[in-house]
Amino acid sequence: MGLKTPDLPDVPPEEVMAMPFFDRTKFLTQHWVDWGFGSPKLFHLIYVFKLIIYVVGGFFIAWGTSDLGPLSEFSSWWTEPIFYQKLLVWTVFFEVIGLGSSSGPLAFKFDPMIGGFLYLGRRNTLRIAPWPDKVPGTAGDHRTWWDVAVYWLLIADLVFLMAVPGVATDRVSAASGLLPTWAVLAACGLILLGGLRDKLVYLTSRSEQYLVPMFLFAVLSEVDLIVALKIAIVVVWVAASASKLGVHFTNVIPPMMSNTPWFSSKTLRRTFYRNYPDDLRPSKVATFAAHVTGTLAECGMPLILLFSPWPWLTIVAVASMVAFHLFITSTFPLAVPLEWNVFFMFAAVWLFWAHPAGDGWGVWDANPGVVAAVVAVSVIFPIIGNLRPDLVSFLPSMRQYAGNWASATWAFRDREKEERLNQNITKASKNQIDQLVKAGFPEPLAEMFLGKAIAWRSMHSQGRALLSLIDRHTDVETYTVREAEFICNSLIGWNFGDGHLHDERLIAAVQKRCNYQPGDLVVAFTESQAIHKNYVDYRVIDAALGVVERGTYLSKDAADALPWLPDGPIRHQVTWQREGYVVPNDLVTGLGARGPRASVGV
Numbered sequence: 001m002g003l004k005t006p007d008l009p010d011v012p013p014e015e016v017m018a019m020p021f022f023d024r025t026k027f028l029t030q031h032w033v034d035w036g037f038g039s040p041k042l043f044h045l046i047y048v049f050k051l052i053i054y055v056v057g058g059f060f061i062a063w064g065t066s067d068l069g070p071l072s073e074f075s076s077w078w079t080e081p082i083f084y085q086k087l088l089v090w091t092v093f094f095e096v097i098g099l100g101s102s103s104g105p106l107a108f109k110f111d112p113m114i115g116g117f118l119y120l121g122r123r124n125t126l127r128i129a130p131w132p133d134k135v136p137g138t139a140g141d142h143r144t145w146w147d148v149a150v151y152w153l154l155i156a157d158l159v160f161l162m163a164v165p166g167v168a169t170d171r172v173s174a175a176s177g178l179l180p181t182w183a184v185l186a187a188c189g190l191i192l193l194g195g196l197r198d199k200l201v202y203l204t205s206r207s208e209q210y211l212v213p214m215f216l217f218a219v220l221s222e223v224d225l226i227v228a229l230k231i232a233i234v235v236v237w238v239a240a241s242a243s244k245l246g247v248h249f250t251n252v253i254p255p256m257m258s259n260t261p262w263f264s265s266k267t268l269r270r271t272f273y274r275n276y277p278d279d280l281r282p283s284k285v286a287t288f289a290a291h292v293t294g295t296l297a298e299c300g301m302p303l304i305l306l307f308s309p310w311p312w313l314t315i316v317a318v319a320s321m322v323a324f325h326l327f328i329t330s331t332f333p334l335a336v337p338l339e340w341n342v343f344f345m346f347a348a349v350w351l352f353w354a355h356p357a358g359d360g361w362g363v364w365d366a367n368p369g370v371v372a373a374v375v376a377v378s379v380i381f382p383i384i385g386n387l388r389p390d391l392v393s394f395l396p397s398m399r400q401y402a403g404n405w406a407s408a409t410w411a412f413r414d415r416e417k418e419e420r421l422n423q424n425i426t427k428a429s430k431n432q433i434d435q436l437v438k439a440g441f442p443e444p445l446a447e448m449f450l451g452k453a454i455a456w457r458s459m460h461s462q463g464r465a466l467l468s469l470i471d472r473h474t475d476v477e478t479y480t481v482r483e484a485e486f487i488c489n490s491l492i493g494w495n496f497g498d499g500h501l502h503d504e505r506l507i508a509a510v511q512k513r514c515n516y517q518p519g520d521l522v523v524a525f526t527e528s529q530a531i532h533k534n535y536v537d538y539r540v541i542d543a544a545l546g547v548v549e550r551g552t553y554l555s556k557d558a559a560d561a562l563p564w565l566p567d568g569p570i571r572h573q574v575t576w577q578r579e580g581y582v583v584p585n586d587l588v589t590g591l592g593a594r595g596p597r598a599s600v601g602v
């Protein structure tokens with residue numbers, strides 16, 4: 001693999017795309033083991049350059065606008081609250097403008113490489129309100145002048161906060177003070193106001209990570225503030241580790257390691273799979289990496305950070321969490337939330353090493369009422385999201401990297417039906433196939449890379465359920481099958497793995513503009529697994545008809561299946577079906593298109 005050239009299979013793309021669908025999926029998953037996406041290394045260098053801009057830009061904005069003192073006296077002022085506060089605001093700006101997560105070629109954004117303001121700041125692009133039936137004034141599916149104005153007011157307020165010096169306040173001891181309270185509260189309010197009409201405003205600003213800390217800076221005194229910030233970040237870590245319990249997360253590790261650019265040894269990559277090339281389920285090595293070096297560390301080390309009175313133990317835990325986020329950054333995960341990981345590395349050092357619990361910055365040193373309130377606000381979404389995943393996005397649920405995601409697969413009857421997205425929807429990006437072709441990829445090669453996205457999804461538990469459903473409800477050999485995240489990326493400019501961004505609401509908005517006939521666009525959608533259940537809810541959506549089938553499948557069945565489903569679709573139970581709807585591949589005998597389809601109770 002060169003700087004500008006991708007790694008390709010030995011078989012020509014034309015021959016790969018001529019293979020039967022599941023044979024092709026098998027071939028591409030086997031290729032993934034050794035090469036991941038096979039992206040040119042130039043793609044990774046783009047992100048390295050972007051991280052340099054983020055780190056250097058953030059540092060000089062935080063230092064240069066805050067009257068902190070000479071650069072040579074860094075050690076005397078870097079622990080002041082306004083330095084952290086400015087970096088927090090810069091990070092929110094970087095995300096919501098479109099430069100952060102879900103940007104660039106590893107998120108399959110090629111032309112343009114960002115979404116952000118190209119969608120959020122433009123009228124008539126698609127908008128998804130979280131509760132249109134419950135919150136007055138939020139109905140509709142496109143951005144108006146109001147939505148655009150709220151977004152640009154937010155951007156203006158964030159720019160003001162980055163530029164303005166601190167204001168002296170008795171809430172902190174540092175002479176540099178804090179950012180103006182009114183402007184901080186205005187930013188929080190604009191995010192919430194914009195988010196009620198358009199959930200993308202809330203999610204792209206990564207509010208589940210940054211909104212509470214921004215608010216805390218506006219209302220708390222110094223000791224309560226530092227302790228509250230510690231609690232908020234510890235909840236993120238611990239809740240994320242809890243979401244990784246179960247069968248799903250282990251399936252994340254092998255394809256993630258295969259796609260890591262520096263982890264180039266084929267021998268080592270294959271150790272994460274049971275028996276390459278025939279059995280690509282996770283090996284014991286992958287299980288150990290997932291639940292010992294991953295889940296256990298992500299839960300245990302933050303609790304040590306929060307309560308440790310010993311400096312040596314605090315330093316060990318800080319180093320562990322920095323290494324944890326450094327490792328994630330180095331893997332270049334597909335949603336590429338690199339800035340978030342870098343900020344959390346800084347936060348671990350700033351909050352726990354520069355303000356250790358044993359020096360008056362412990363939970364016991366803060367106001368008990370503040371501690372209780374911050375804990376309650378921080379855990380409410382993770383609790384609801386794990387009990388009722390259909391109600392809460394996986395980001396506020398703190399289910400990052402967990403493998404337990406709401407996901408979908410879209411299937412178009414032919415390419416003309418896919419092309420309607422370009423013709424009828426206001427958006428900044430064309431479909432991924434068109435972006436790749438424009439970038440110089442021959443169409444068969446571009447199709448093969450999109451097929452690799454399907455192969456990647458099939459290496460995760462929910463992907464096997466999605467392919468099982470698509471196999472029943474379409475003819476996969478004649479349909480154009482697409483990974484829903486990539487479709488979502490071009491439609492609304494952001495994806496980040498949140499299946500709720502491309503559920504019935506987005507499909508209805510697409511149907512309103514594209515006027516599909518029954519069978520033209522079929523979507524298989526799976527929810528996340530609730531923490532107290534052993535099964536997952538799914539639904540099948542026909543763009544022209546709405547939801548046509550609901551049902552459930554066992555999580556274990558999905559996790560145990562091979563990515564290319566050699567034994568046919570995984571078992572699932574149909575709990576409801578639209579009257580008059582006929583599943584294309586169901587026969588009178590109960591056999592699906594590729595073999596047994598046992599409908600079992602779960």
